[in-house]
Amino acid sequence: MNSAEQLLLAPTPFIIGVPSSFLMYKKNFKLPDDVWLVDLDTNKIIKPTDADDLPPLPEPEGSTLKNHFKQILASMSITNPAQQLRMQSISNNNCNNQKQSNRIVFDPLSYGNDVDSVDIAARIAM
Structure with a gap:
């Protein structure tokens, strides 16, 4: 180009x-x-020579973002994405329902594991 x-x-x-x-x-x-x-x-x-170090991500948003990226990466590497994601989603929903009922949960079933789907999921996770 x-x-x-x-x-x-x-x-x-x-x-x-x-x-x-x-x-x-x-x-x-x-x-x-x-x-x-x-x-x-x-x-x-x-980093640029005159730049300050990056501060750590604020919590709990930093942990949430990291977990979303881990889920996206995991969805790229599984051979049977639908089955694996359903099991993961059920497990996550059970844990999250017990902890907080008003928390927004990342649903990996919303996305496939092709390149475009992972790109969309990564953009939404941010």
């Missing part, structure tokens, strides 16, 4: 995914000083 690096120079807060080969092919491209680079291949976060 010609001039794709222009997306990284936009003065707005975006999360943009680029393949790891992108920066290798754009040798003269310099990341802006306020860009956080998240390398999903190595599980590393490279």
Whole structure:
């Protein structure tokens, strides 16, 4: 994609995914000083030189978000998603009904385990 690096120079807060080969092919491209680079291949976060550390996520929202992501990842790796998710949903609903009846519960049965469904589930989890 010609001039794709222009997306990284936009003065707005975006999360943009680029393949790891992108920066290798754009040798003269310099990341802006306020860009956080998240390398999903190595599980590393490279922060800008002058940036503060990220604070921990607030609770209970942080735990809820992490649990939603774990459920999404689990739904991607199971061979029989409908059966596994039904069992998980029943188990989660029983536990949650006993703890809090007014809490919004993430329902993994709402999503499939194809790439598009997982993408939607991840966006909703955030």
